[in-house]
Structure formats: structure tokens, C-alpha cells
Amino acid sequence: MTKLVPCFLLLLCGATVSAHAQTTNFNKPPKWASEVTWYQIFVERFYNGDKNNDPHPENIAIPPMNVAAPQGWSVTPWTWNWFTQEEWAKIPGRSFGDMLQYRRYGGDLRGVLNKLDYLQELGITALFLNPINDAPSLHKYDARYYHHVDVNFGPDPVGDNKIIATEDPRDPATWKWTAADKLFLKLVDEAHKRGMKIIMDYSWNHTGTTFWSWLDILKNQQKSAYKDWYSIKSFDDPATPQNEFDYEGWLNVKSLPEVKKVNVTTERKHGLPYEGNIQEEFKAHVFDVTKRWLAPDGDITKGIDGFRLDVADQIGLGFWRDYRKLVRAIQPEAYLVGEIWWEQWPDRLMNPVPYTNGDMFDAVMFYQVYRPARYFFAKTDFEIDAAAFKDSLEFQWKRLAKDNLYAMMNVATSHDTPRLLTDFFNPNKYKFNTYPDNPAYKTNKPDAETYKRLQLYLVHAFTSIGAPHIWNGEEMGMWGADDPHPRKPLMWKEFTFEPETKDNYRNKLNEFDAVAFNQQQFDFYKELIAIRKANPVLVSGELEFIKAEGKLLGYRRFLGKDEIVVLFNVSNAKALFSLTPGNSYRYLWGGKGTCKKSVSVNTLQSVILKKI
DSSP states (O other): OOOOOHHHHHHHHHHHTTTTTOOSSSSOOOTTTHHOOOOOOOGGOOOOOGGGOOOOOOGOOBBTTTTTTOTTTOOOTTSSSSSOOOOGGGTTTOOOHHTTOOOOOOHHHHHHHHHHHHHHHHTOOOOEEOOEEEOOSSOOOOOOEEEEGGGGGOOOHHHHHHHHHTTTTTTTOOOOOOOOHHHHHHHHHHHHHTTTTEEEEESSSSTTTTTTHHHHHHHGGGGGGTSBBBBBEEOTTEEEEEEEEOOOOOOTTTTSBBEEESSSOOOOOOOOOOOOOOOOHHHHHHHHHHHHHHHGGGOGGGGGGGGETTTTSSSSHHHHHHHHHHHHOOOOOOOEEEEOEEETTTTEEEOOOGOSSSSSSSSEOHHHHHHHHHHHOOOOTTTOOOOHHHHHHHHHHSSSSHHHHOEEOOOOOTTTSSSSSHHHHHOOTTTTTTTTTOOOOOOOOOOHHHHHHHHEEEEHTSSSSSSEEETTTTGGTTTOOOOGGGGOOOOTTTOOOOOEEESSSOOSSEEEEEOOOHHHHHHHHHHHHHHHHTOOOOHHHEEEEEEEEEEEEEEEEETTTTTEEEEOSSSSOEEEEOOOOOOOEEESSSOOOOESSEEEOOOEEEEEEEEE
């Protein structure tokens, strides 16, 4: 097993890596991180490109303890009414929500490859894939193997399982490339050919209960060579009839055994950073897996461009410092983005500063700037005015180093949140009191005003500081409540979908919403991406607010002689905005022709102006 000794990094780097000069300082994000538009893909629900690899009952399981699929289980048709329950799912005592975790639609890596041209047309330049490591669940944070792609995402699940069975998972020298692994590396290559970056999503905080080392513990208990890898409370006593085996699951979720934390020198409190590390031998395995994907067969040109790290606050800062050293030694242009979210749900978000000082992450998933934006642009019970929105943004921006600020992944929605349209359609507090807990929560297709308000936010998202992020399907006009409902299969234009039960499965009025690809929404996203891409000032320019009064907001982005002005009217009346005297502007969005001195903006409208 790999040992963490000083020569470890040298062994990782090798001749291939050392031949590439480091162009990015160790403590700085790579330049490309501020330039990209991110697109997050949940592979199982993205596109089914190969029906021959669709999962079988023996390949799937669900939390809490990887319960087997029910009798009669089968893959759900892609165009199915989301709120219709399959016959195999109608089990007494089991809720609709419970049974959603059993659903599979057959999305795979061939599906992602087939849609790269679509993403290129949209203007996407960076892909963030939710976990594709081999795992039995839908979410795949319960890894079976870190070093392999899920067998059902590749062309030969049966053959891949046979290959995996020949390996010693402890020894990277025995690791082979499965058909699924090779298909992923092909995806990396094809993405790079299109000028796209690609990062993987991993959780080093826990594994699944089918992870190879965990299975050894279950079999051998305290005699297992891996007994110190996890936070185990007690082992089974074979002399007693009961099973005393107990352990820590992440957030008490027993299907996710938590890796042991070591060298903890400060208080460990949920939602706050702490000093500590993870068990050394498990850490060595993590490092081997990281090397495998950053430099396949020692070649960084074939590898990924970074990692999104799940529940990063659950792991001590010492590990993340070591991890950055490892990653940057292998790939100096790699991007590391951490998920830090709730300090105290649902009112206080975490402080990104301790994680973005140059020794850990380049960025975080910046939900911190979405929440106030929602309260300004959407119609909610927690409305704020332009001055409060400005103050909220400046508070977040001013506490971050400029390089990190501009490299932030500006996430609004993801696999863990309601979709944007639904989030804007409901008046509740952000990420709180949603469906199904709230009977009043609206899950049907949003109204016309919601689309208008969302357009305002999107104009802001693509003209503000940081890298825009799109959760797959938002550009198609999809809607959906909180997890698992943002994970509906994507509504591709070539499909004809069944109408969706209006509101939710409890609806007794037999009313439905039509489900279809929204070309207008797609074109809107495409135009905003193109505007940002064509105007470097929107990537690296400074931002200055020129109006923040009531529900009227304006700011300018400037870089040298380039200047773009962005104006928003979220009030209920037409508004007149004054422009810099002596300057002339042309419309990039929201109007035609040119203007000077002032510009009129209708209610719930925005404009983007470029100085000429």
C-alpha cells in the first residue's frame, strides 16, 4: 500500500508531469476558471445513449442500507409522467418519495458523448459531473469503488464486474481500465477537443456499505486490515446472539460509513471548519485514485481538469492542504471547488474564507450570492430591496481574494435544490419548508411572471462576478421541487413526454401540465452565454454599482476602455435610468439601437448596454 512519505509526491509527478511547466501559481486558481460557463450533469438522468447497458435489479440499491430492488422492478420509461407510480413501486407502507429512489432511467456516458454537440451549441465550456464512481445508489456518493466508473454508465457492465474482480483494490499496480473507465476517458478527450474542461465529483468523507474495505470489515470485524479506516464504535461479539457492530454514518446515515478523522486539534462542529485530517491509509488510497483520474497512465493530457469535493466542511483543513499539494503537483492547472453550504440551516450559510486562502480550494459552490439574489428578483415572503442586495453581494465579495472571487462557481441550483423556475415560483424561505413538507408548495409549471423574474436573475448571473453555472435542464425550461424532484430525466426536444400531473401526485383534479423542451428558454441562455463570451470585461472587469434604490438596480463592468452597463427594473412601474454624460451605448440585450444620457426600462425588464 502507498505510504505517505516525502518521496510520494515525486513518484506521483513522474517524467510526464515534470515536463509541463507550471503556469499557475500554487496559491492561485487557474486562469480558465474565471472564463468558463459551467454545466452540471447528473448522468443517470441526462440522456440514455446505450439501452444495452440499462441497469438490472442486481445492480441497484437504495438507502438506508442498500435495500434490494422490489419484485418486478424495471427501468422507468424516459418520457413517463414523473408523478405516476410504477406498478412495482406500489408497496403498502412505502411513500411515493421513498420509491423514487429506486427509479432508474438508463442515463449513461454514451448519452453525454452524444450530446456534446448540443452543449457546444449552447456555449458550455466546462462540465461538472455528479459522481460517476461505481456505486449502487442513484446519487452515487455511496461508492463501491472510487477508482472505477459505475459499470452501468459504460457499455459492458457484466464484463466490467469481471475485470474488477481480478484486482487487488489496495494495490494501484493491479488496477485495470474497465470499458466504463475507457468510455469516460474518451469523454474527457472529446470534451477537450471542443475546448471544454471537465471535473469529477467525489466525497472523501464517507464510502458506501458495499465499498471493498467496508465489506472486509463486515466479514472480519476487528481482525480486518481496514478496521482503523472508519469511525467504528463497537465490533460484534461472536459469543453473543445479538450483533453489537456499530459505527458512525455521515450525519447518522448508516448507508454512508464515515471515514475516521485523525489529528483533530480544534473543536469539530457541523458547518464550521476545523483542524484535522483523515486516516492515513485511507488517505493514501484517495491520493492514488486522484492520481488515476488526473494523469491516466501518467499522462495529464488524458486526465480531468479538477474536482468538486462534496461536504468539504466535514473533513479537517489539514487534509485539504495536503490534497491541494498533491493535486497541483500532478496537474498545475487543476481546479478544486469545495461544497460548503450550511453553517446553521436554514438561516446561516458558511463562510468561504477559511477554504479559499490559496492553500485548499480555488473556489466554493457560491450559493452565498444566490440566496440574496433570489430575495431581490423573485416574489417571496423575504423580499429585499436593491440596497440590501448590493450590501449582501459586497459583503461576500470583499472578504475574498480577487482571484478566488472571480473563479467562484456561482451555483444557484443543483441536484440538491429546487429548480430555478420552481424556486422563483414559491414564496418560502430559501431551501426551507418545501414540498412535500409544505402542502402549499407549488410544483406545477410556473406562471408567466415567474419566467420574467427568472430572466432578470439570469441576466445578473451572466453579467456579475464569477463563473456562471447551469444545472442540467435549466436551459430547457424544466421545473421541479427539492431533491429528488430536480432530478427528473431531461426533456430533450426529440422526445414526446406524457403530460405531468399538475402540482403533484396528490392532485385529485386530473389536471396536467404539458412537458416539452422550451426553445425560447434555450435561446435565452445561449444568448447570455454568447454575450459573456464575446465581452472579456464581463469575465475579468471590475464591478461598480451605479444604482441601488428601491427595486431598481444598476451596475457597470469596466476594464480599460471597455464598459458594460447592466440595469434592472424589479418595480411595478416603468423606470428611467441616467447614464454617464458624454457616453453613447448600444444594446446587447433588452432593446435595439443605441442610447445616451438615459434609458427607459419597463417593469420586470433588464437591459445590457455596451459603451461605444
